[in-house]
C-alpha cells in the first residue's frame with residue numbers, strides 16, 4: 274500500500290522545525306516509494322540543538338533519578354500502544370521483515386523497561402571503607418552532560434534506545450542523529466519521547482548525513498559520543514574527538530564474526546545456527562556471521578545441508594511474514610556486496626557453492642539479493658575474508674583442530690560476536706578463553722543479544738559498550754566523596770595532621 278511521504282522535521286528545545294525537503298528516505302523494497310522527505314540540519318541548527326541540550330541539562334540533572342526513570346515508564350506505554358505502527362514503518366523504511374521489526378520494537382521496549390527498573394536500583398554508587406574509622410567514603414556516579422547519539426539504519430529503533438535510555442536516565446541530555454537511511458523511524462521515536470513528557474531540550478533531533486554527524490562530533494560542548502556503525506566512521510569520530518581532553522567516545526564498529534562448528538556438534542542445530550547467523554536480516558547485522566569455520570571432517574556434509582537450506586530461504590516483501598528476510602538497504606550497498614562476490618568468483622582455489630547476487634532490476638523494483646556461499650581454506654590475503662561485507666555473503670572454512678580454529682578466528686582485525694557449536698564443555702571453555710570477541714554464544718547463532726547484557730567488541734569492533742548494562746558506566750563518571758564524622762582531622766596513610 275502506498276502511503277503519503279512523511280514530513281521530516283528537526284526537534285530543537287522541544288519545538289519541531291517546519292518541514293523541509295532536502296533529502297528523501299526511500300523504501301529498499303521499492304526504491305520508487307518515498308517514505309519521507311527530510312531536512313539536512315545546517316551548522317546553525319546543529320549548534321542550536323547542542324545549545325538546547327546544554328541548556329536543559331542542569332534542571333534535568335537535578336531531577337530525581339527515580340522521577341527521570343518514571344518518564345521511561347510512560348514511554349514504555351506509548352511504545353506498546355504504537356508497536357505495530359512502528360514495526361510497519363520500520364519494515365517500509367529499512368526493508369527488514371515485519372517479524373524482525375516487531376522483535377526490534379520489543380528489544381527497544383525492553384531497554385526502556387530496564388532503564389525504568391534500574392532507576393530504583395543501586396548501579397548508582399558504592400559505600401567503601403576508609404583507613405580512618407570516623408570517615409565514610411562513597412563512590413558516586415555523575416552524568417557527563419550532553420551526549421550525541423549517532424546510530425545506524427539496521428536497528429533504527431532499538432539501538433537508539435540502547436543509547437538514549439541510560440544517557441537520559443542518568444541525567445545527561447541528548448542530541449540524536451538517526452541514520453539518513455532511516456530518519457522516519459528516528460523521528461517517530463523522538464515524537465514518543467516528547468509525548469512521554471521528557472522536558473524540552475532533553476532530547477533533540479537532527480537529521481542528515483555524515484556531515485551533520487561530523488558537526489556534532491566537532492562541537493566541544495558535546496561530552497560523550499555514542500556511535501554504532503562502520504569502522505571508518507567510528508575511527509573518524511575517535512580522531513575528531515582526540516583533541517578534546519575529556520571527550521568520551523563509545524563506538525561499536527562492526528565485525529567479521531564467525532560460527533565455529535566442531536566435530537561433535539549437533540548437526541541440525543549447527544546448520545540452523547549458521548543460516549540464522551549469516552542470513553537473518555539479509556546478513557546486515559553488525560553481529561552477522563560471514564565466516565563459518567567447520568571441522569574438516571564435517572565440511573562436505575555441512576556444506577551440502579547449508580547450501581540446500583540457503584536455497585530455500587525466501588527474500589521478499591518485508592511486509593509479508595512468510596518471507597525469511599528482505600532486501601539490502603540500498604543500491605550502493607547491493608553493489609558493494611556484489612563487488613565482494615565478484616572478487617571471490619575471480620579468486621583461484623576458492624569454490625563457489627551458491628552463486629547468488631543481485632536480483633535483476635527487470636524482476637524487482639527493490640534492492641534484493643540472494644545468498645552467496647563459498648568454500649575456501651583460510652587465507653589472509655582475500656579482502657572478502659577480512660572485511661565486513663554486511664550482506665548475504667558467507668565463507669565455509671575448514672579447520673583441523675581447536676588450535677587452528679582459534680588461530681583462524683582471531684586472524685582478523687575485528688572481534689565482536691562468536692558462536693561455538695559443540696557438546697564438549699572443555700572445548701567450549703577453550704574457545705571462550707582463547708577467542709577474541711565481545712559477545713560469545715554456545716549452541717546458538719551469533720546474533721540475538723538481549724539488552725540487559727553488555728554489547729560491544731574488541732579490536733576494530735570498537736571501544737566502550739554502547740548498550741544497556743554496559744552503557745550506564747559510560748554515560749556517567751565516578752566521583753569519590755569522603756565525609757569525616759569525627760570532630761578533628763585525621764589523615765590517611767598515617768600522615769600527621771599536627772599544625
Ligand code: UN1
Nearest residue numbers: 428558559560720721722
Ligand atoms: C546490530 O547488528 O547492529 O544481537 C545490533 C543482535 C541484536 C542487535 C544487533 N539484538 O543481533
